[in-house]
Amino acid sequence: MKRQRNLLALSAFAVLTCAACNSSPGRPGPGSDVIPPAQIAEFNILFGQNCAGCHGTSGNGGATIALRDPVFLAIADDSAIRRAAANGVHGTAMPAFAQSAGGMLTDKQIDVLVSGIRSWAQSGLLPGANPPPYAAKTPGDLQRGMVAYQTFCSFCHGPDGTGGKKASSIVDGSYLALVSDQHLRTTVIAGRPELGAPDWRENVPGRPMSDQEITDVVAWLASRRAHSPGQPYPDSKNVAHQEHQDVD
Numbered sequence: 001m002k003r004q005r006n007l008l009a010l011s012a013f014a015v016l017t018c019a020a021c022n023s024s025p026g027r028p029g030p031g032s033d034v035i036p037p038a039q040i041a042e043f044n045i046l047f048g049q050n051c052a053g054c055h056g057t058s059g060n061g062g063a064t065i066a067l068r069d070p071v072f073l074a075i076a077d078d079s080a081i082r083r084a085a086a087n088g089v090h091g092t093a094m095p096a097f098a099q100s101a102g103g104m105l106t107d108k109q110i111d112v113l114v115s116g117i118r119s120w121a122q123s124g125l126l127p128g129a130n131p132p133p134y135a136a137k138t139p140g141d142l143q144r145g146m147v148a149y150q151t152f153c154s155f156c157h158g159p160d161g162t163g164g165k166k167a168s169s170i171v172d173g174s175y176l177a178l179v180s181d182q183h184l185r186t187t188v189i190a191g192r193p194e195l196g197a198p199d200w201r202e203n204v205p206g207r208p209m210s211d212q213e214i215t216d217v218v219a220w221l222a223s224r225r226a227h228s229p230g231q232p233y234p235d236s237k238n239v240a241h242q243e244h245q246d247v248d
């Protein structure tokens with residue numbers, strides 16, 4: 001009888017001890033396991049952690065273009081979106097996110113981002129429209145680009161691109177140093193609706209820009225880009241003076 005009471009007491013002690021351990025301060029609760037970063041497969045989490053800082057929390061634009069914009073989704077196919085997300089854009093503020101390119105995301109996570117962005121596309125938002133292709137098919141012409149700029153862009157950005165009453169400079173050295181030619185083309189086609197900038201159809205009422213006009217405008221803008229952005233550029237007098245000193 002005494003032995004049975006001792007066994008019961010030991011059992012009760014063991015139960016109480018286990019209960020105390022389960023509720024001890026600092027002990028992780030049910031469902032509190034941390035998911036390793038490489039195993040996160042939820043689009044909203046991946047987008048929020050990697051894309052929202054520049055493209056906006058819902059993809060509606062921020063420091064750069066809106067990925068949710070119907071024109072962008074109409075011209076950029078899955079391979080274009082995947083290429084930019086995985087490899088970044090060299091020489092711009094767009095970093096590479098794929099592990100194969102030095103980023104932190106797996107190929108599966110890149111696929112989740114691409115399919116999630118693509119899911120924003122909706123049919124019927126561009127009735128009767130035929131957007132120009134995402135990438136240029138021919139070289140641009142600077143002279144034609146200057147004429148096209150005056151026709152379609154100068155009203156907002158000023159006659160020389162340095163800014164006007166309705167929009168800022170698009171030939172600023174710092175801006176051009178941060179964007180690629182493809183970014184310029186995408187912006188001309190899709191506009192920046194969140195900033196009030198029109199797409200390729202709306203610069204001149206009833207006169208959408210042609211594919212070649214867009215290509216030429218981008219070529220003209222790109223020609224204004226400094227070859228070594230961020231470096232001091234001496235004027236011609238200082239250059240001549242320095243060359244004379246080097247000869248001496």
